Amino acid sequence: MPARPRVPDALKAGPFSIAEARHEGVTRGGLRGAGYRRLGAGLYRWAGLNESPQLMLAAVARRLPADAAFSGLTAAWLHGLDMAPCDPIEVTIPEPIGSNRRAGASVRRAALCLDEVVVRRGMPTTSALRTVVDLGGRVPLTEGVVAADLFLHAGLVTIAELCSYVAERRGAKGIARLRRVVDLAEPKAESAMETRLRILLVLTGLRRPEVQVYIRDDDGRFLGRPDLLYRLQRLAIEYDGGNHRDRLVDDNRRQNGLVGAGFRLLRFTAADVYGTPNAVATQVRHALGAKNAPRPRYRHSGTNGRIPGRG
Secondary structure (H helix, E strand, O other): OOOOOOOOHHOOOOEEEEEHHOOOOOOOHHHOOOEEEEEEOEEOOOHHHHHHHHHHHHHHHHOOOOOEEHHHHHHHOOOHHHHHOOOOOOOEEEOOOOOOOOEEEEEEEEOOOHHEEEOOOEEEEHHHHHHHHHHHOOOOOHHHHHHHHHHHHHOOOOHHHHHHHHHOOOOHHHHOHHHHHHHHOOOOOOHHHHHHHHHHHHHOOOOEEOOOOOOOOOOOEEOOOOOOOEEOOOOOEEOOOOOHHHHHHHHHHHHHHHHHOOOOOEOOOOHHHHHHHHHHHHHHHHHHHOOOOOOOOOOOOOHHOOOOOOO
């Protein structure tokens, strides 16, 4: 059996072009061998290099003009948030181009100010503020709030910055939706699903619950920190994400403490939030005694409208 050709070390680190391969002594025919994988038009990688999001973005970055930047969910991932960066890879280019597809990416054409482009993970990326603005102005409302909450909780942007942006751009495209996103955003929210549950309740006419409130008894003893709380009605609401067993035991102990102190507790899963959102709202409404509250129907935008990620 013939030995596999040696791959030059210079070609093992990341994506490379045909010209770079030729410089290292690898021909086009050699690139069709078992040691290499094609990434796209004129781009290859070493077969021993995992096809990670970082690798895919690096390949796209090589084909972009100097003034382009990764944006949208791709930018959110580059900022360190748990979102799917390649579904699709999104870039923003500040001048018109002839196609909405470029180098394996979905392209948006929009102006980019100098302070709206930063480098994250070695790649040009829209700033945290610009990324929230882009997503908040064009994705479904709930998912815009999810994005805003994640950036706020990570400390990458502040409510003051978002409010200032909205105030300075009255009448701009998408600003009305973004204003609503900012109004609903909550820096204390700790997960995407917690946000989706909270917004579900608000959009079905219920009062906005408090988020991640530390509850103590009269002696100052810590009882719990529910995801959502209606304080006056002593109703705590938890998103049940199927935690690790040790975390689940701790959660159960805290929740038992809340119940023992006279709080009622409702728990909901992703199946509840996505599958029966109106039933979720009805349960909470009844628990609050809000039978006469307005009850608009809540409708999800579907899987395609949901920001991809683990939660």
